[in-house]
Structure formats: structure tokens, C-alpha cells
Amino acid sequence: MTIRAATRKDLDTAVRELIYRSCLRLDEGDFPGWLELCAPDLRYTITAYSPEIRQEMTWLDHDRDGMEGLFKMLPKHNSDHSPLTRHASVYLVEVDEERGEAAAVTSVVVYRTALDGGATDLFAVGKYFDNINLEGETPLLAGRNVRLDTRELGIGSHFPL
Amino acid sequence: MGRTAEQWKQKPPLPKTHYVDTRVYTDEGIFEEEKEKIFAKTWMLACHESELPAPNDYRTYHHPAGVNLIVVRGEDDRVRSFFNVCPHRGNTILYSPSGNAKRMTCIFHAWSFDSEGNCVGLPREKAGYCSGGDCSVSRDDLGLREVKTQVGYGGFVYVNLDDGCEPLEDHIGPALDTIIEQIDTEPLEVFSYHRAVVNTNYKLWHDTNSEFYHDYLHVHNRLTSMKQEGYFERKMIPYPNGHAEVGSQEVHYEAYEGGKGRAEAGFPGVEGNPWSLIDLFPGYSYNLRASVLRVDSQIPLGPNKTAIEYRSLGLKSDTVEQRRQRVLDNQTIWGPFGRNLHEDLLAVDGQGRAIQNGSRYVLHAREEDSTIHDEVGMRHFYAEWSRRMGRLAGDPTKAVALEKPARA
Structure with missing residues (x-):
């Protein structure tokens, strides 16, 4: 199926599958696989609003090269390897066929499961605001803003959400 | 070689200044004593002045000694701090971590206070406190508890619960001179x-x-x-x-x-x-x-x-x-x-x-x-x-x- 030949419903489904697949690959720690879902002009950000300082904040902001570098260095860092699990619900998909792109809003809840004992705790809640490139054979993630409601993140994380 | 239980409990063969007994990290009594002897008597960093850019802007702060504070910029541009406690029935006055309030009003009975800690609003005041002609309670006695506050060293707001504390400058001394x-x-x-x-x-x-x-x-x-x-x-x-x-x-x-x-x-x-x-x-x-x-x-x-x-x-x-x-x-x-x-x-x-x-x-x-x-x-x-x-x-x-x- 090419994007141009696809029906609106096909495109909507393809976008949803892309988002869910992106969650699965991060859950599995398959970072090269996650990058395969991303466009060359990817921009990935994690942001939040602070009511304490009444300002927008950016906690992670990388292009595709930056994400590749981040993944490359992960094995050299000390980190909490308790796995993160993302539960996503795609709320909205808006396809712009003229521009060959789509925008999607996804509610996401991230849990952390302790390696020792297996207890699962809530890590963060927020939304993905995604821009998706529809011009190729398959949809590609061109922009993801992880917009966090949770601002108190315990010991934090080295992993993208 | 691993150590036995007895060996593990032995004090290290070092000067007393060169090791710490881990009970200073775990003992509830020591922690309570720290609140009294250290946190309640030392300058603590509450927030930064940029979090209070305009008159009547406020920030809340949970003081380590266990008291919730309001830090507020007055209409005279001075930054003051008060207990975030209504003197009426002890409710929290401000719930949001930041905001702007010309009158800081308790949601419980609508008592209100200005940025200098004065009680400026007391609903049905005369009916409740002045029914016999003389007033049993004066607003002058109902101000907020103010806390020593100084701004400095990069515009940070420091607070001290001890009314008789040393000036902030004496506490910091020359420690920040190299980056001042x-x-x-x-x-x-x-x-x-x-x-x-x-x-x-x-x-x-x-x-x-x-x-x-x-x-x-x-x-x-x-x-x-x-x-x-x-x-x-x-x-x-x-x-x-x-x-x-x-x-x-x-x-x-x-x-x-x-x-x-x-x-x-x-x-x-x-x-x-x-x-x-x-x-x-x-x-x-x-x-x-x-x-x-x-x-x-x-x-x-x-x-x-x-x-x-x-x-x-x-x-x-x-x-x-x-x-x-x-x-x-x-x-x-x-x-x-x-x-x-x-x-x-x-x-x-x-x-x-x-x-x-x-x-x-x-x-x-x-x-x-x-x-x-x-x-x-x-x-x-x-x-x-x-x-x-x-x-x-x-x-x-x-x-x-x-x-x-x-x-x-």
C-alpha cells in the first residue's frame, strides 16, 4: 500500500499502528528499531509546564543524530535498568493528505517495574503530540513531543518515554 | 576476607572525624533534633526572586523544620515570608505553589491578608467580635507569623525561622566569593x-x-x-x-x-x-x-x-x-x-x-x-x-x- 493510494481509514490505522509500535519498541529496548520508525528530520522533546516557576520547561530535545548518540552512550552509563512500560491510547489522528502528514495526540502512562522483586509503580503520565510523515511507503515519526503532566520523577531516567 | 558480625560493628581504626556512624542517617530522634537545632535556626533557600517578578506574586515553600511558608513580594517590592497558616482555625491559606494575590484569602472563612501580613479582611467582624460594643479581637493581633527573609547571592530568597538569627551574610561568609x-x-x-x-x-x-x-x-x-x-x-x-x-x-x-x-x-x-x-x-x-x-x-x-x-x-x-x-x-x-x-x-x-x-x-x-x-x-x-x-x-x-x- 502506498500512502497516496491509501484510504483515509487506512492512513488513520497506519498512524495508530506506528504510535503503538513505537511504544512496543521502546518497551523492548529496541532503540535501533525505534529509530527505524523515525524520519530523518526527527525532533524528539520532553517538555512540561511548571506551576512553581510558571514557565514551560524542556527536559530533553534532540534531533535524530542526538537520539542516536543518546542510545549509543546508554551502555556506558550507570542507570536504573528497571524496565519502563508504556500504555498508550491514541485519542486523535488528523491526516492532512495535501501536505502528506498527520498529527496525532496520544495519552500515555509509563510504569516502572523494579528488576528486584518486580513491583510496578507509576512513573509518569502525559501525552504524545506527534507529527507523522506520510510521504513514504510507511508513515514515519517526524516529531514527538512527550508532554508530561508528571514532574516529580523520582530518580529520573536515561531512557526516552 | 569478609568480616564477621562483630568485626563489622567495630569502629574504623581512624580518627573520629574520618567516619560517620550511619545512625545519623536513620535515627528518628536525631532527625527531630536536626529540625530543632539546625533547620529551625539556619538560613534555608526557599526560592528565587525571578519566581516572584511582580508585586503580590507569591511562592509556597515547605520549610525543612516542618512549617509551610508563603514567600511574597510586597507592593513596596520587598520580599517577605509568612507561615502559610490562617491564625483563625489553622487552615492552609494558599494552596497553589505560585500565583498573584493582592489579598491572600483563606478559603475556609474568607479571612484575608495583604503582602505585609496584615489581616485586612474578616467577614462579619463586628457581628462576631464586637457585639457588646467593645471588640474582643483586633485585626492588629491577627497578622500572619512573619519569618526572617533576605534576598541575595544570585537573587535567591533565604528564610530563617529564628527571629534572633545571625544575618545571612554572616552565615554564607566568603563561601560564594569566587562566583559572586x-x-x-x-x-x-x-x-x-x-x-x-x-x-x-x-x-x-x-x-x-x-x-x-x-x-x-x-x-x-x-x-x-x-x-x-x-x-x-x-x-x-x-x-x-x-x-x-x-x-x-x-x-x-x-x-x-x-x-x-x-x-x-x-x-x-x-x-x-x-x-x-x-x-x-x-x-x-x-x-x-x-x-x-x-x-x-x-x-x-x-x-x-x-x-x-x-x-x-x-x-x-x-x-x-x-x-x-x-x-x-x-x-x-x-x-x-x-x-x-x-x-x-x-x-x-x-x-x-x-x-x-x-x-x-x-x-x-x-x-x-x-x-x-x-x-x-x-x-x-x-x-x-x-x-x-x-x-x-x-x-x-x-x-x-x-x-x-x-x-x-
Whole structure:
């Protein structure tokens, strides 16, 4: 199926599958696989609003090269390897066929499961605001803003959400 | 060879200043005593003036001694602090962490207060308090409890619950002199704030900021600092009142994947990529890495629980490009997804677990002519802690009178 030949419903489904697949690959720690879902002009950000300082904040902001570098260095860092699990619900998909792109809003809840004992705790809640490139054979993630409601993140994380 | 239970309990064969009994991190009684003898009598960092830019802007602050405060900028531009407690029936007055309130009004019975702490609104006042002609209660007696407040050292708002406390300048002393030009030449602004609640003792986080031997924890620091010229010549400098400084070094950020120098968005007087860290007693730190000032302030919540507030600051006059550069520099190692901060928190969380479960003594015994891996910074902190608490950190079961700081 090419994007141009696809029906609106096909495109909507393809976008949803892309988002869910992106969650699965991060859950599995398959970072090269996650990058395969991303466009060359990817921009990935994690942001939040602070009511304490009444300002927008950016906690992670990388292009595709930056994400590749981040993944490359992960094995050299000390980190909490308790796995993160993302539960996503795609709320909205808006396809712009003229521009060959789509925008999607996804509610996401991230849990952390302790390696020792297996207890699962809530890590963060927020939304993905995604821009998706529809011009190729398959949809590609061109922009993801992880917009966090949770601002108190315990010991934090080295992993993208 | 492993040690037996008896051997494990033995005090280390070291000077008493060179180890700490882990009960100072776990004992509920000692924690309560710290609230009384240290937190309630020491200047604590509540917020930054940029969080209160306009008259009647306020911030709330949970003081480590256990009191909730309001920090508010008055219409006269002066910053004051008050208990966030309505004198009527003890309710919380302000619930939001920040805002603007010309009248701070308690939601319970609508008593209201101005930014100078005066009671300025009391519904049905005459009917309730002046029914016989004479008033039984005067508004003059219903003001908020004010707390000593000073703004300085980069525009930070310091508070002290002790009405008879020494001036802030006497507490800080010369500890911030080496970065005062950078932080006090022009107004600063907080661009990132978050807090981490960690199951560990607040002193353990302060220790982490006070010793650089733990640079082995961070691949970023090994590459950009430890492997670079000048690292092992950095000096640890103790100051009066338990403060300590880690001497600066030129950091080679480009040695880390994707890293680059920070000179484009610096602070006044900063050249190149220096890195200065100053730890202030009892639990806050100024950490200046060329383009970003990170200030940690701790709110101990229990012997094994602390909330650490992290503020990252640039200049208020920043252009859009300068601010963006600071944000990018900040995120690489700091912030909740930064490479270094997560590692530091992982380590101090692990310490919290170990110290609750079997650790007996921790060692502060490295001596290297007060250079970067010397543990003199921690020893200096515990000398001040011992003086204030009247207990040696190495043997807290016995009360001791220490008028002057113990030798570091």
C-alpha cells in the first residue's frame, strides 16, 4: 500500500499502528528499531509546564543524530535498568493528505517495574503530540513531543518515554 | 576476607572525624533534633526572586523544620515570608505553589491578608467580635507569623525561622566569593525547576555534592573532566560554618558524544568552560557549569526521605538563542532525563537502601592534600553538624560540647 493510494481509514490505522509500535519498541529496548520508525528530520522533546516557576520547561530535545548518540552512550552509563512500560491510547489522528502528514495526540502512562522483586509503580503520565510523515511507503515519526503532566520523577531516567 | 558480625560493628581504626556512624542517617530522634537545632535556626533557600517578578506574586515553600511558608513580594517590592497558616482555625491559606494575590484569602472563612501580613479582611467582624460594643479581637493581633527573609547571592530568597538569627551574610561568609561576579552582576532567571523525592537522608545527597571521588560514577565526567589536564589539581576549599568549595577546572564537553563547549552562553566574567561547585550548610549547593547555574536545595522529610529541589538558571537578559543554548546544555547531564543527575540519584537512593539495611559506618578518610578526591569537604560538613548537634557524627550516642568546629 502506498500512502497516496491509501484510504483515509487506512492512513488513520497506519498512524495508530506506528504510535503503538513505537511504544512496543521502546518497551523492548529496541532503540535501533525505534529509530527505524523515525524520519530523518526527527525532533524528539520532553517538555512540561511548571506551576512553581510558571514557565514551560524542556527536559530533553534532540534531533535524530542526538537520539542516536543518546542510545549509543546508554551502555556506558550507570542507570536504573528497571524496565519502563508504556500504555498508550491514541485519542486523535488528523491526516492532512495535501501536505502528506498527520498529527496525532496520544495519552500515555509509563510504569516502572523494579528488576528486584518486580513491583510496578507509576512513573509518569502525559501525552504524545506527534507529527507523522506520510510521504513514504510507511508513515514515519517526524516529531514527538512527550508532554508530561508528571514532574516529580523520582530518580529520573536515561531512557526516552 | 569478609568480616564477621562483630568485626563489622567495630569502629574504623581512624580518627573520629574520618567516619560517620550511619545512625545519623536513620535515627528518628536525631532527625527531630536536626529540625530543632539546625533547620529551625539556619538560613534555608526557599526560592528565587525571578519566581516572584511582580508585586503580590507569591511562592509556597515547605520549610525543612516542618512549617509551610508563603514567600511574597510586597507592593513596596520587598520580599517577605509568612507561615502559610490562617491564625483563625489553622487552615492552609494558599494552596497553589505560585500565583498573584493582592489579598491572600483563606478559603475556609474568607479571612484575608495583604503582602505585609496584615489581616485586612474578616467577614462579619463586628457581628462576631464586637457585639457588646467593645471588640474582643483586633485585626492588629491577627497578622500572619512573619519569618526572617533576605534576598541575595544570585537573587535567591533565604528564610530563617529564628527571629534572633545571625544575618545571612554572616552565615554564607566568603563561601560564594569566587562566583559572586558571575551570579550577582545582573539578574538571573530560573528556566527549569523540578524536585525529586528520594528515599535517602538529606546529608547523603549533600555528601554527593561535596566529594568528587564519585566522578567514577559518571562516564560524562570521566571523559570531560577526569581525563583532562588539571583535574587532579583541583582543590577542595573549606569555609566557615560548614560550607565548602570545589575548585574550578576547564571542562572539555566535546570529549563526550555530541558534546560541545558552552562559552557561547556564559555568565558575566566566565571565560571558556569552567566548573565551580559550592556546597552550603546544611543542604544546598551552587553548581555553575559555564552556561548554566544549577542550585540544589533540600527539604528533608524524614531520616530516610528527602525532597531535592533543582533549579537551573540563566540570565534574565538572555536572547532566545542564548536561552535555548542553556536549555540544551542543561538537559545533557541535568534535569530528570540528564545523564549525570539520574546517576547521582540512583547512587544516593542505593545508599538509602543500604544504610537502612546493614551499613554501620561510612568512611570519609581520603586525604590527598585537599585535592579533588580528598574527602575533606564531607569531614568539614560533619564538623559543623557535630558542633550544632552537640554530637560527634562518628559516635552520635554521646552528647559532646563542641564550641568550635571539630578538626576536618
